[in-house]
Amino acid sequence: MKIFNAKQIYEADKFTIDKQQITSEQLMERAAIQIFNWMHSRMQGAQAKIHLFCGIGNNGGDGLVLARHLQDHDYNIEVFVVNYSEHRSKDFLINLDRLKEKGVWPNFLNEQSDFPAIGKDDIVVDAIFGIGLNRVPDEWVIRLMHHLNNSKAFILSIDMPSGLFMEAGLPNTEGVIKANYVLTFQVPKLVFFLPETGKYIDHWEILDIGLDKEFLFTLKSQFELIGKNEVLSMYVPREKYSHKGSYGHSLIIGGSYGKIGAVVLAAKGSMLAGSGLVTAFVPRCGYLPLQTALPEAMVITDNEELEISEINFSMLPSVIGIGVGIGTTATTIKAFSEFLKRNRLPLVIDADGLNILSTNQDLFKEMPPQTVLTPHPKELERLIGKWADDFDKLKKAKEFSEKYDCILVIKGANTITVYKDMGYVNTTGNPGMATGGSGDVLTGVITGLIAQGYSALNASIFGVYIHGKAADIAVEKCGFQALIASGILDNIGKAYLDLFQVSEPDVATGESEL
Numbered sequence: 001m002k003i004f005n006a007k008q009i010y011e012a013d014k015f016t017i018d019k020q021q022i023t024s025e026q027l028m029e030r031a032a033i034q035i036f037n038w039m040h041s042r043m044q045g046a047q048a049k050i051h052l053f054c055g056i057g058n059n060g061g062d063g064l065v066l067a068r069h070l071q072d073h074d075y076n077i078e079v080f081v082v083n084y085s086e087h088r089s090k091d092f093l094i095n096l097d098r099l100k101e102k103g104v105w106p107n108f109l110n111e112q113s114d115f116p117a118i119g120k121d122d123i124v125v126d127a128i129f130g131i132g133l134n135r136v137p138d139e140w141v142i143r144l145m146h147h148l149n150n151s152k153a154f155i156l157s158i159d160m161p162s163g164l165f166m167e168a169g170l171p172n173t174e175g176v177i178k179a180n181y182v183l184t185f186q187v188p189k190l191v192f193f194l195p196e197t198g199k200y201i202d203h204w205e206i207l208d209i210g211l212d213k214e215f216l217f218t219l220k221s222q223f224e225l226i227g228k229n230e231v232l233s234m235y236v237p238r239e240k241y242s243h244k245g246s247y248g249h250s251l252i253i254g255g256s257y258g259k260i261g262a263v264v265l266a267a268k269g270s271m272l273a274g275s276g277l278v279t280a281f282v283p284r285c286g287y288l289p290l291q292t293a294l295p296e297a298m299v300i301t302d303n304e305e306l307e308i309s310e311i312n313f314s315m316l317p318s319v320i321g322i323g324v325g326i327g328t329t330a331t332t333i334k335a336f337s338e339f340l341k342r343n344r345l346p347l348v349i350d351a352d353g354l355n356i357l358s359t360n361q362d363l364f365k366e367m368p369p370q371t372v373l374t375p376h377p378k379e380l381e382r383l384i385g386k387w388a389d390d391f392d393k394l395k396k397a398k399e400f401s402e403k404y405d406c407i408l409v410i411k412g413a414n415t416i417t418v419y420k421d422m423g424y425v426n427t428t429g430n431p432g433m434a435t436g437g438s439g440d441v442l443t444g445v446i447t448g449l450i451a452q453g454y455s456a457l458n459a460s461i462f463g464v465y466i467h468g469k470a471a472d473i474a475v476e477k478c479g480f481q482a483l484i485a486s487g488i489l490d491n492i493g494k495a496y497l498d499l500f501q502v503s504e505p506d507v508a509t510g511e512s513e514l
């Protein structure tokens with residue numbers, strides 16, 4: 001599912017209005033009725049107090065339309081206009097009049113002394129700002145947002161939590177609504193999935209307001225949300241008359257004394273992702289552990305006992321995953337650098353492999369085209385430098401990817417795979433994955449997919465999805481705390497099977513659990 005920016009959403013609005021020969025006010029009515037239906041089907045006339053806070057733009061207009069329908073159905077409402085500007089939108093004004101015609105007179109809020117008391121069992125509808133927020137709100141409006149957050153009432157935000165910007169990070173202010181639920185129109189918004197802003201959203205859901213599908217389909221986006229439907233189209237089925245040679249040979253290079261487990265996890269990830277053959281290249285101390293833990297894999301050892309000192313092998317792998325547990329001794333850095341200069345095979349680089357790259361940046365140019373790098377935030381910072389906010393981070397990541405023709409898998413609550421000007425936002429995974437070794441498994445999975453013929457980009461997107469899905473299946477039985485990397489491995493098979501189970505709610509709903 002594509003993720004659009006504000007300008008594109010306004011364009012889609014305009015196109016739809018022209019094509020369907022409706023007015024903007026009719027589109028607003030359609031959007032707000034969707035919100036009303038959502039609330040009505042859940043509340044069934046319950047008399048909990050509903051406080052609607054409406055700005056003076058179209059987000060506020062949505063709130064006024066919703067208020068009118070709630071009033072028509074005898075809900076217990078009170079409407080507040082957050083009077084932050086004199087520039088009221090046309091459709092806001094039309095709907096203000098309509099509401100008054102129904103005998104509902106909103107309270108106008110202009111300063112802190114106007115704020116109403118809100119009970120913790122009440123409901124707050126947040127229709128203050130939507131996608132149109134373009135500067136930091138006035139101080140009293142920020143205080144109002146605090147007031148609403150502090151009320152402990154259930155907060156339902158229309159389209160976006162007020163205070164979040166569509167295309168900029170958070171300014172240094174606490175002026176953002178913390179939404180229990182966001183009902184967003186037509187398309188997901190990028191800020192829902194970024195670490196700095198996603199934390200303002202507990203749950204979100206998309207409401208289809210009938211924007212022109214063909215227009216949205218042809219519009220090029222710079223981000224895409226990856227759910228089951230997206231990865232299914234990448235899935236490479238197995239042929240009946242295939243053999244292990246048909247599914248490639250992964251070579252996992254890594255490990256050092258005390259960190260052989262990382263290679264076991266990656267090699268196993270590769271195997272379970274479906275690589276026909278897997279070989280591990282480790283220091284001598286890794287020989288026995290690997291042969292014991294993973295009899296399906298073959299093992300080649302370095303001449304050194306404790307660290308990798310020279311990467312030499314005679315077999316021909318389809319792809320190499322390098323870096324897990326490898327360490328950063330001078331000997332290993334030298335071996336890594338020499339290998340990189342010689343190597344022409346497709347690469348996945350992780351962990352200390354990334355750290356070696358960051359401290360020896362002349363090696364960047366030695367990466368073969370479409371090398372996959374899988375950094376967590378600290379490793380990313382060492383690669384691309386510091387960033388001001390999440391948007392700046394993604395911009396820098398895209399520039400880096402373009403410059404070195406590499407794929408960056410930025411690991412996090414919503415892992416984002418960046419390739420050139422595109423970002424692919426993953427929807428699977430959970431906080432249980434914040435555990436040692438889960439990254440090693442991912443490196444193995446991506447390597448194993450490339451071995452089978454997935455393009456490096458598809459392997460990254462697909463691998464991140466499957467890895468997260470395996471963890472989601474695992475936590476159902478063990479909970480977040482007890483999830484360990486082996487638990488992710490144990491459920492990779494189920495994650496594959498899940499791809500073909502129906503009843504996918506797609507990615508139209510989600511949770512942010514940071």
Ligand SMILES: NC(=O)C1=CN([C@@H]2O[C@H](COP(=O)(O)OP(=O)(O)OC[C@H]3O[C@@H](n4cnc5c(N)ncnc54)[C@H](O)[C@@H]3O)[C@@H](O)[C@H]2O)[C@H](O)CC1
Pocket residue numbers: 009013027028031055056057058059060061062084085089128129130131132133134135136137138158159160185186211
């Ligand atoms: N296709 C859709 O998604 C539809 C969306 N609708 C709703 O419309 C809003 C967007 O409305 P808009 O009027 O453009 O913006 P906002 O209501 O978010 O903001 C109001 C307005 O205020 C000005 N402004 C911005 N920042 C500030 C500030 N800090 N202080 C004062 N004033 C500010 C700015 O000029 C904005 O225009 C969308 O989110 C949906 O809720 C339609 O109802 C249906 C179609």
Ligand SMILES: [K+]
Pocket residue numbers: 059126127128129130157158159160161162
């Ligand atoms: K809002």
